[in-house]
Amino acid sequence: MLKKALLLATLCAGALNAAAHEYQAGQLHIDHPWSRAMPPVAPTIAAYFVVHNEGKTADRLLGADTPIAARAELHEHVHGADGMMKMQQVQAVDVPVGGEARFAPGGYHVMLFELNRHPALGERFPLTLHFEKAGDVQVEVAVQADAPAASVPGMKMEGEHKH
Known part of the structure; x- marks a missing residue:
């Protein structure tokens, strides 16, 4: 019985650790930064989150950095002329008044x-x-097996892209 209780407590602690976490910076509200767990040989990883602008002035995300990587870049997926999805670096991402920037x-x-x-x-x-x-x-990025359910409504999650 004690073993079952300890196992249940361990599983619940893991679920709580993966639970949503939020950050407030003035008029900006940042929801649940996360990254997908990747194999140790993966050359890159990606971080995702949502920035809500609850204020009266627009803002822009200009960049990011982390001690676990030498370089961090803002990227987006775009449809190429050939119909294929491609990744490209962007210099900034707008966070409109009353809107959001979804990563x-x-x-x-x-x-x-x-x-x-x-x-x-x-x-x-x-x-x-x-x-x-x-x-x-500064936010803390939770490493998870899969995307949070609300991260990308209706989108099937695939593996990270390679550069």
């Missing part, structure tokens, strides 16, 4: 290059987001 598989994301370590499933790692008006905001 999700198949859309905007923060790509992390030259990893000095691969965070494990259930772990969190720091990511600093650099906003034009709100300034620097």
